[in-house]
Amino acid sequence: GDSVTQTEGQVALSEEDFLTIHCNYSASGYPTLFWYVQYPGEGPQLLFRASRDKEKGSSRGFEATYDKGTTSFHLRKASVQESDSAVYYCALSVNNNNAPRFGAGTKLSVKP
Amino acid sequence: EAAVTQSPRSKVAVTGGKVTLSCHQTNNHDYMYWYRQDTGHGLRLIHYSYVADSTEKGDIPDGYKASRPSQENFSLILELASLSQTAVYFCASRDRGLNERLFFGHGTKLSVL
Numbered sequence: 001g002d003s004v005t006q007t008e009g010q011v012a013l014s015e016e017d018f019l020t021i022h023c024n025y026s027a028s029g030y031p032t033l034f035w036y037v038q039y040p041g042e043g044p045q046l047l048f049r050a051s052r053d054k055e056k057g058s059s060r061g062f063e064a065t066y067d068k069g070t071t072s073f074h075l076r077k078a079s080v081q082e083s084d085s086a087v088y089y090c091a092l093s094v095n096n097n098n099a100p101r102f103g104a105g106t107k108l109s110v111k112p
Numbered sequence: 113e114a115a116v117t118q119s120p121r122s123k124v125a126v127t128g129g130k131v132t133l134s135c136h137q138t139n140n141h142d143y144m145y146w147y148r149q150d151t152g153h154g155l156r157l158i159h160y161s162y163v164a165d166s167t168e169k170g171d172i173p174d175g176y177k178a179s180r181p182s183q184e185n186f187s188l189i190l191e192l193a194s195l196s197q198t199a200v201y202f203c204a205s206r207d208r209g210l211n212e213r214l215f216f217g218h219g220t221k222l223s224v225l
Contacts, residue, residue: 042218
């Protein structure tokens with residue numbers, strides 16, 4: 001079935017560090033890819049999405065580029081802040097009636 | 113802003129008891145979902161629904177039932193709660209369309225003792 005793999009379970013950084021969270025997917029069709037962010041005590045919320053090869057999604061300084069060749073959608077940010085501490089989920093949807101699937105999530109902790 | 117409300121926010125249940133988690137959305141969305149969140153597993157799909165009076169099994173449906181009596185309401189039912197069902201449960205809704213985002217509730221923390 002369709003699936004998403006996030007290799008980092010936890011990432012610990014200091015403010016102004018560069019962030020990369022890896023996301024690879026396996027899908028039967030041409031998926032739309034998403035990054036969601038979850039703050040403590042809340043449900044996940046959309047960070048951004050991309051639906052075509054080479055499309056870049058971005059929001060709040062975070063970005064990711066849809067790469068069909070490597071089946072990847074890695075999340076990056078040039079300079080993290082303490083307020084970015086949260087859990088980040090990569091997700092995919094393959095077709096309209098196919099329920100979105102999520103990766104295992106990456107907990108980001110940023111020290112001031 | 114689209115709204116998804118889950119109740120209760122937290123619940124303690126006894127092993128073997130029946131638990132019902134409720135979800136109400138005011139988004140006028142056709143699609144609704146139940147996910148379970150566990151550390152190390154992320155969000156896993158339990159059941160979902162495209163339309164009222166119809167539900168579909170997700171990836172981990174065993175031990176769970178779902179009910180969609182109306183477009184706005186979607187319930188998750190644990191007929192015989194077990195220790196392994198201790199988790200945080202999230203309900204979500206979305207509009208039609210492949211690119212549409214999910215709108216999540218705040219979650220229900222369930223502890224089965």
